[in-house]
Amino acid sequence: MTLTTPIDAGSRPAADAAVRALTTAVTRVHLPGTEAYARLTATQNLATPVQPVAVVEALDATEVATTLRLAAEADVPVAVQGTGHGVTDAMTGALLVHTASLDELTVDPVLRRARIGAGVRWGAVLDAAVPHGLAPVCGSSLHVGVAGFLTGGGVGPLARSHGLSSDYVHAFEVVTGDGVVRRASRTEHPDLFWGLRGGKGALGIVTAVELDLAPVAEVYGGALWFAAEDATPVVRTWSVWADLLPTQATTSLAVLRLPDLDLVPPPLRGRTVVCVRFVWTGAPDEGEELVRAMRAVGEPLIDSVAVLPYAAIGSVHADPDDPMPTSESSFLLEDFGPEAVERFLDLVGPHVPSPQLMVEVRQLGGAVRSGDDCAFAHRDAPFSVFTAGFAMPETADLVAGDARRIAQGLAPWAREGSMPNFTTGGGSSWVERAYPAPVAARLRELSVAYDPAGVLLAARRLRG
Numbered sequence: 001m002t003l004t005t006p007i008d009a010g011s012r013p014a015a016d017a018a019v020r021a022l023t024t025a026v027t028r029v030h031l032p033g034t035e036a037y038a039r040l041t042a043t044q045n046l047a048t049p050v051q052p053v054a055v056v057e058a059l060d061a062t063e064v065a066t067t068l069r070l071a072a073e074a075d076v077p078v079a080v081q082g083t084g085h086g087v088t089d090a091m092t093g094a095l096l097v098h099t100a101s102l103d104e105l106t107v108d109p110v111l112r113r114a115r116i117g118a119g120v121r122w123g124a125v126l127d128a129a130v131p132h133g134l135a136p137v138c139g140s141s142l143h144v145g146v147a148g149f150l151t152g153g154g155v156g157p158l159a160r161s162h163g164l165s166s167d168y169v170h171a172f173e174v175v176t177g178d179g180v181v182r183r184a185s186r187t188e189h190p191d192l193f194w195g196l197r198g199g200k201g202a203l204g205i206v207t208a209v210e211l212d213l214a215p216v217a218e219v220y221g222g223a224l225w226f227a228a229e230d231a232t233p234v235v236r237t238w239s240v241w242a243d244l245l246p247t248q249a250t251t252s253l254a255v256l257r258l259p260d261l262d263l264v265p266p267p268l269r270g271r272t273v274v275c276v277r278f279v280w281t282g283a284p285d286e287g288e289e290l291v292r293a294m295r296a297v298g299e300p301l302i303d304s305v306a307v308l309p310y311a312a313i314g315s316v317h318a319d320p321d322d323p324m325p326t327s328e329s330s331f332l333l334e335d336f337g338p339e340a341v342e343r344f345l346d347l348v349g350p351h352v353p354s355p356q357l358m359v360e361v362r363q364l365g366g367a368v369r370s371g372d373d374c375a376f377a378h379r380d381a382p383f384s385v386f387t388a389g390f391a392m393p394e395t396a397d398l399v400a401g402d403a404r405r406i407a408q409g410l411a412p413w414a415r416e417g418s419m420p421n422f423t424t425g426g427g428s429s430w431v432e433r434a435y436p437a438p439v440a441a442r443l444r445e446l447s448v449a450y451d452p453a454g455v456l457l458a459a460r461r462l463r464g
């Protein structure tokens with residue numbers, strides 16, 4: 001047992017009692033004021049700090065189960081965090097189960113399957129799978145955690161060719177809110193398996209994932225970075241071009257207003273640019289032929305589209321790894337045809353003063369539409385939009401207001417909802433945006449069955 005400081009006299013008595021009980025029942029409990037607490041409560045988005053009453057650094061599923069049972073007895077909610085990339089709640093008054101130490105990772109090249117602890121990030125899975133010519137169907141950033149990503153469905157650079165990442169989950173090992181360790185798959189607790197693929201942490205704390213791997217050693221892909229002057233023809237062409245692409249191609253487009261900082265490559269530093277991302281899983285010469293139409297629009301500042309080892313898939317989006325304060329928003333589009341494109345350019349084109357660092361349109365469709373039913377409810381959405389801007393205390397309202405301006409401007413082409421992995425904010429409005437009413441109702445039923453005491457923090461926002 002490690003208890004790093006005395007219990008904070010200011011915290012709730014019920015929470016104090018739960019923390020005291022935990023210190024004798026699990027190995028590592030970290031309290032505010034300690035280095036471990038500070039490290040494990042760190043978030044990627046510095047504008048969304050978390051302040052749980054204590055952090056349980058779980059060493060195995062049994063410790064997670066013990067934590068959930070003791071917390072339920074004391075009526076203290078429990079949150080979960082692996083990396084801090086997707087925080088939607090401040091965790092005030094809650095206990096945090098941190099999964100960083102659940103770091104098992106094995107690859108079975110014959111079965112083409114990995115067993116991945118809940119604390120593992122995509123980058124580590126790539127390192128383990130790529131030597132076998134196998135690929136996890138991961139997200140754009142290799143810094144993101146596997147469990148958090150998969151419980152949100154997961155739409156990455158292979159989305160249109162290979163589908164939703166959670167379609168590759170063979171089984172979850174999960175501790176449900178009732179403190180029972182369970183295995184959920186298409187044949188074991190299939191209702192739970194349905195809910196874990198999209199339901200985030202509402203039904204349980206995943207401790208490990210068995211994930212099927214795809215036989216992809218390399219792709220033809222990368223990014224074309226165009227100057228602001230080319231923005232109008234690039235966006236117009238992309239919309240028509242993307243519509244014609246076979247499903248072996250996954251593409252997105254982003255307007256970026258990049259800071260004048262060393263972390264940005266010199267040709268892009270301090271500039272507004274339009275980036276077209278492209279990943280093709282067919283023959284490279286066919287991919288090259290397809291990209292010709294985009295290359296013809298203008299002379300890119302950077303053209304990284306080439307045969308790409310899957311190990312380098314993170315370079316396509318080149319998401320920043322360093323924590324920063326951001327204000328983010330997301331929504332779905334039904335259509336990104338000519339009228340929507342003109343409105344998009346009016347709203348976020350380089351001539352418009354906007355505090356957004358990035359406004360991104362991802363084309364979905366293809367294999368995202370297939371796959372079995374699960375709590376990820378947006379398989380048929382054609383496009384998603386994501387905005388992110390620097391949110392210093394003095395600019396946060398400005399950035400959020402600008403995101404609303406963009407969403408309102410594109411409202412004629414929008415559809416209800418947003419993907420769980422990109423849905424920001426907290427509370428019941430989070431649930432309304434992430435799930436259509438029937439999906440939320442089914443998750444609620446499952447939550448009552450698997451977490452009767454409603455101990456999971458995410459269950460509380462679902463059940464109101």
Ligand SMILES: Cc1cc2nc3c(=O)[nH]c(=O)nc-3n(C[C@H](O)[C@H](O)[C@H](O)COP(=O)(O)OP(=O)(O)OC[C@H]3O[C@@H](n4cnc5c(N)ncnc54)[C@H](O)[C@@H]3O)c2cc1C
Binds near residue numbers: 140
């Ligand atoms: C740079 C960047 C790029 C991204 N790219 C993509 C992308 O391409 N596609 C996409 O779909 N998403 C993408 N996302 C969103 C990302 O998938 C979500 O933010 C996801 O929640 C991050 O999971 P995490 O475990 O890393 O984060 P954490 O903050 O640790 O967890 C976030 C949430 O995930 C759930 N969760 C985490 N661990 C567990 C667990 N063990 N059991 C149950 N629930 C758990 C909980 O609800 C938790 O609140 C991106 C995010 C970032 C920051």
